[in-house]
Amino acid sequence: MPEARNGNVTIHFEEIGNRSGTPILMMAGAGRPSTDFDDIFCAPLIAAGFRPIRIDNRDTGRSTAFTDAPPNLAAVRRQALGLADGGHPPYGIPEMAFDVQAVMDEAGIERCHLIGRSLGALIAQYVAIQMPARVLSLSLVMASSRTVAETVPETVLERLESEHIDGPEAYVERQLRVASANGL
16 A cells, blocks of 8 residues: 655555546545545546545555554644634644655646645645645535634533444444434
């Protein structure tokens, strides 16, 4: 499986379809694997001649996991709001954007389309702002602005942090609970 390196971080990615097609890099939301952009999502892109590339963000899927530095979403929130007591999360959106750049470099991509969902949308926006010459277009799904950081209670972040998923079976179990809760 292809991997890119950004310092001591390894980012797993998967290319689908015709390698001669225009690349589309896809970044999923927090804690979501690259396969969140499933074959049903990718099939029309492939049929249209694109080259979909799915990325496992840091701490997700087959990319580097920061097991010694568990997520501190409250610190990330405070840092995003510029609060002095924000703490120091192990990484942020800028580092994740440079992970995307590392994938582009490893895959030999000069310019591409970006699709970001949720956290992936934040990363995609940062890439587009910091590296505009490398971005052909930007598609944001379930994106939000900084105002969300101002309104999300820290209790919600604490609940998300406490949710630990051990292995594929637990992941499938969680997804089925979420689908059921959403009426699917």
